[in-house]
Amino acid sequence: MSEELRGVVVCHGPMAGALVQAAEQISGVDAALIPVSNMGCDRDTLEQRVLEAVDQHPAVVFVDMASGSCLVAVLKRLRADQSVRVVTGVNLAMLVDFVFHRSLSSEEAACRAVAIGQASIRLP
Amino acid sequence: MSIVLCRVDDRLIHGQVVIGWGRALGIDLIILVDDQVAASDWEQQLYRMAVAPEIEVRFVTVAEASRQMADWQSNGKRGLVLTGDLETMAALHAASPQLVHKINLGGIHHRPGRRERLPFLYLTDQELRTLLDLEAGGAVVTAQDLPTTPPVALRNLP
Numbered sequence: 001m002s003e004e005l006r007g008v009v010v011c012h013g014p015m016a017g018a019l020v021q022a023a024e025q026i027s028g029v030d031a032a033l034i035p036v037s038n039m040g041c042d043r044d045t046l047e048q049r050v051l052e053a054v055d056q057h058p059a060v061v062f063v064d065m066a067s068g069s070c071l072v073a074v075l076k077r078l079r080a081d082q083s084v085r086v087v088t089g090v091n092l093a094m095l096v097d098f099v100f101h102r103s104l105s106s107e108e109a110a111c112r113a114v115a116i117g118q119a120s121i122r123l124p
Numbered sequence: 125m126s127i128v129l130c131r132v133d134d135r136l137i138h139g140q141v142v143i144g145w146g147r148a149l150g151i152d153l154i155i156l157v158d159d160q161v162a163a164s165d166w167e168q169q170l171y172r173m174a175v176a177p178e179i180e181v182r183f184v185t186v187a188e189a190s191r192q193m194a195d196w197q198s199n200g201k202r203g204l205v206l207t208g209d210l211e212t213m214a215a216l217h218a219a220s221p222q223l224v225h226k227i228n229l230g231g232i233h234h235r236p237g238r239r240e241r242l243p244f245l246y247l248t249d250q251e252l253r254t255l256l257d258l259e260a261g262g263a264v265v266t267a268q269d270l271p272t273t274p275p276v277a278l279r280n281l282p
Contacts, residue, residue: 040233066173075170
């Protein structure tokens with residue numbers, strides 16, 4: 001059986017920690033998601049935090065915005081890594097779903113996260 | 125119009141720059157001076173994504189910026205000159221002391237050897253000396269992350 005995917009959540013300020021905590025509370029699944037914040041660090045340090053969180057595992061990296069320092073740091077270090085896929089616009093719905101689908105490939109899990117995340121944005 | 129802000133921010137083009145300062149100052153030209161980004165198409169594409177289409181973005185090397193500063197001052201646009209480190213801004217000041225006169229320290233974050241001066245500003249003692257030298261040479265240096273926060277003069281940094 002192949003290794004389960006790691007989920008890494010990279011956001012501005014305290015957002016990643018809050019999203020991961022909420023996803024764990026809803027799903028009951030711990031330790032599937034690793035939060036990374038850009039707080040108080042320069043570009044090199046943020047890139048290092050991202051690399052340490054992925055730690056050479058197959059992973060989906062969830063980023064808050066489709067631009068900005070978090071996405072730049074992630075892509076700068078990981079865009080050539082075929083075992084890692086990046087999803088922007090992270091939301092709680094996609095994280096809660098992701099923790100139950102970590103046996104997918106990173107490509108499949110990333111595409112699924114985009115679909116789940118988009119479907120959760122509605123005008124109820 | 126002119127160059128209206130010269131900012132040092134190690135996160136380069138991001139929300140504080142585009143939204144915080146860009147809107148407040150009516151910026152319609154962002155000039156990112158960074159040798160590495162100037163040579164990287166994919167990074168340029170990424171930084172462009174953070175900027176509204178009506179704002180022009182130019183990616184230039186330090187040498188190109190030093191040559192073109194006077195053109196940007198008189199091209200009719202409200203320009204923001206952005207560097208990722210103090211050394212680059214010091215080089216621009218040396219090349220155009222009249223145009224790179226007021227220097228905004230917007231975000232220089234923690235790395236080993238630096239000490240916190242403000243929550244968004246970490247400097248080594250050598251970096252602080254570099255800034256003091258800039259002021260001695262006629263520049264006005266203040267720390268201010270957003271236009272809604274008060275600027276802090278270099279001499280008042282802890």
